[in-house]
Amino acid sequence: MAAPILIIQMQRMGDLILTYPLSLWLERQFPGHPIWVLAESSFAAALQRVSPRTRYIGADQTQAVLSEHFHLVINLSHRPESQELAGRIQCEQLFGGYVRQGVTRIHGQWQEYRASLVHNNRHNCFHWADMNALDVIRPALLAQTTWPLPRMVQPDTRKVGLFVGASEPDKRPQPVFWAELIRVLERQGLAPLLLGGPAEVLLCREIRALAKRPVASACGTLTLDQLAFLGQDLALLVTPDTGPMHLAAWTGLRVLNLSMGPVHAFETGPYQPGHVVLRSTRSCVGCWRCMYERPFCQDAFAPERVGRVVREMLRPGQERLHGLHLPGLEILFSDRDTHGLYDLRGFSSRQRASQVVSSFWRAFWLYAFGVGSRTDCAATAQTLVQHYDALAQRMGRDAIVLLRGLAAARTGNTTLMLDWNRFSVVLRPLSGYVATHLSNYDFAPQSLKRAEQLIEETLALLSEA
Template structure:
C-alpha cells in the first residue's frame, strides 16, 4: 500500500482546496493511505475532508511565536518538533506533498523524508528548493497573475499527483450538524422557507465589497424573492452585518433573517451552507466550503483577489470582477481609492442572484465589470468563461497561450483546450521584442559557459571569475528588465529567476553549471515561444505547444 503525507498548515481555504488532490491520489494509487499535517486550529476542517487516513495536528502558530520571541533557543525548538515528527519519519512515506511554501515546512518535509518530495523541501545549506514544476509554478503566479489561468485546486492536484479526470471539492459534515442546521433555520409560520447565505465580511477589508452595497443588492432581490437571508462569518463581522441590515431595511427589504456569524461550529456552518440555495460572498474560506457541499457561489472578486487563482472551483458558480486596469492589485499594494468596490453594480449582483434562484436571466450587458461562469474545460481542469463584459484582447490571447504552453510542458501530454485564435494583438511588437532579447540571452549563455570552463581549471582564477560574474550580473539585470516588459517573455523570465536562485548544489564547478543550464533554458524556451507566436502569425490555426506545428482540432 502506498503512503502519502500532505503538509498544509496555513489557511482553512487551502485545506478545502485539496479535495481534488485527494481524489486524484486515489485515481493514481487506488487504496493509498493519505495522512495530513495541519495546524491545530484547522483540525475541524480536516476532519470533514474525504480520503484521509490520519490527521496529525501541531500548534505551529505557537511554535512561530516562541521562535520570534526567543522564548526557547532554535536548537530546543528543533528538538521538540523532531520528537513530535519521529513517528512520521518511521512510517516511511512514498511521497510527501508540501503545500506550505516556507522554510519551517521545508525542514519538516526533509526531516520526515520520502523518495518523492513535492513542494518545498530543504536544500543542503538549509535553504528552500522546489523541484516539481507545478509546485514551482505556484511560486511564480504572483508575477504573472494577469495571465494565469490555473486554479490553485488544479495546481495542487497536478503537482501532488498528476492530470486526470475532473474531481469536485468535497466536504462532509456530521449528521448531527445537519439536524442542528434544520432546527436553526426552521420557522413555525414558514417551515419550508428557502434560504440564501451571505458573507459580507472578510479576513482582509481590502477584499471585501462594501457593506452598503450588500444591503442594497439584497433589498433589490427581496422584490422578486420571498425566502430567508442567512448571515455567516466570524464574530468580528457583526458590525459589518449590522450595516448591511440597516441599508437593506432602508431599501424596503422584508425577508426573514438569521444571523449565524460567530455562533456556529465549523461543522454546523458547513451544514447551514448545504441547506442554502446560494452563497453571496467575498473571497473567503466559507466560499470553498460552499463549493464543497455543492451550493452555488456568487463571488465578488475585488481588491487583491484574483478569482482565476482562488475562485469557486468547478461548474455552477459565478464571479463578478471590476473592469479596471489595476484589478486585481498586488498583495503588498496599498490602494488609495479602492475604486474596484464601486465598479460592480448593485443591480448586476441582484440580477445574478435572481438568475441562480431561477427568477430571471443572467446579465448580458456589463459596463464597468465582467461576469464569469465557472466550468470544467477540455483538459478536465477548472475554468471560467466570460458571460458578460469585455477582456483586454492582448491579456486574453496570452492567457490562453500560456495556459496551453504550461500544461503541455509540465504534464507531457497535449492539451485539448483550443489555442488562441490567430496571432496576438501585439504580434509585431512582441516578435520584435523577442528578437531583440534573444541575442542578449545568447551572450549570457556564452559568458556562463566560459565561467564553467574557468571554474574547472586548476588553479582557479578567482579574480577572473569574479570579474566575469560581475559583468554577467549587470547584463542579466538588463535582460531581466527587458524580459519582464512583455507577455511573450515575462513568464519565462520569471521562471528563469526562480530557477537560477534554486541552486541546491555544492562546489564552484557545479554552481557554475547550474547557472549555465538556467541561462540555456531561458534562451531555448524564449526561442521556442517566439517561433510559436511567429507560426501563429503565418498560419492562424491551433498550435501544439509540444511540437510547435499546426494541429487539427482536438475534442
C-alpha cells in the same frame, strides 16, 4: 501496509480545502497508501466531517511525521517551518519547497511555476487546486475526473446566504454594500442571511444597523461543519473570495463569487464547475497586491447589479445571465477544459488583449510541462499575432533580450536573468519562471539549457504564427 503519503498545507482554511481534490486523486493513483495531511489543527478538526478520507496531523505534532517513512511528500505550504520540516522527513519522493543543509530548494516544475507567480500572476490561468496536483497526478486521471454540479434547490427555497468577510478588507465589499443588497434581495422576495466567523461579528452588527431593519444573522455562531450543513438549506451563497466560499463549492452549494481586490479568480475561484464569478473588467484585475490607494475594482459592484445576477441565477438555465449587460463587470462560469483543468468561461466572443496573452501562456506551460500539445500552443500564438500583433512583437523583442541575458549568465553575470520584472508584463510569465528555475538550480548547466529551450520555443512559436 503501504507507506503513507503526506500533504503539508499549513496555510489558511481555503488553502486546506483546495487540497481535497488532490487527496481524492492520490487515493485513486496510489491505492492502498494512506493519505496524511499536516495542517493547522483548528481547521483540520472543524472540517473533518466534510473532507476526504485522510488522517489529519496537527501542525504542532511534527514528531509524528518525523518518525514515519513516507512514499511521497507534497509540501504545498510556503511557510519557513513547513519547508524546514519537509527537508527532514524520510520519504521516497518529495515535491514542493524544502530546506536541506541550510539551502531552500523546490522540486517539481509546477511547484517552481507556482513559486514564480509571487507578484507575477497577472497572466496565470491555472487554479491552485490543479497546481497542487500537476507534478504528481497523471494527466489522464485529471482529464477523466468529473465533478458534480451544484445541487438544484426547490423553487420555493428563498433563503440566500451572504458571507460578508474575507482575509483582507480590500477583498470584500463595504458594509453599506451589504446593507443595500439586503434591501434589493428582500424586494425580490428573498430572505438574506448574514454569515461570518467570529472575526465578522462586529461587521455583521454594522451591516444590520445600516440596513435599518431586522436581518437574520448567524455570524460568529457556527462551526465550519455547521456552516456546511446550513448550506443544504440555502438557495445560493453570495461571497467574496474566502475559505467558506471553497467550503460551499465543495459541499454542493451554488456560489456567486464577488471577486474583488487582490485576488485572481483563475487561481482561487470556486473550484467545482457550475458556479458564477463576477469580477471587474479593469485591466489590473487579478493582481497580487493592489497598486492603488484603494481597490477601484470594487466600484462596479453595485448592489442592484449583484441582485440582478442573484435573481437570474435562481431561475432555471443560464440563458438570462447571457443577456445581462453590466458595464465594468464580467460574468464568468467555473468549468473544465479538455485536460480536465479549471477554466473560467464568459460570454464575449472577442477576448481582450490580456485574455489572449493569458491564453497563450496557459497553452505554452501545458506544452512545456508535457500536458498539452505544441499544436494547441501554436494556435494561441496565431491568435495573438492576428489580433494583437504589437503585443506579440513586444513579447518577441523582450524574449531576445532575455536570451542575451542568458548568454551573459553563462559567463557569470546573472543580474539580468534574476531581474525578471524589468521585462514587459506580456513576457513576465516566462522571465519570472526562468529566474525561479535558474535560481533554484544555482544556474547549473542543465538549468541554463532548459531556460534556453523555453525562450527559443517562445520565439519560434511567435515567428511561425
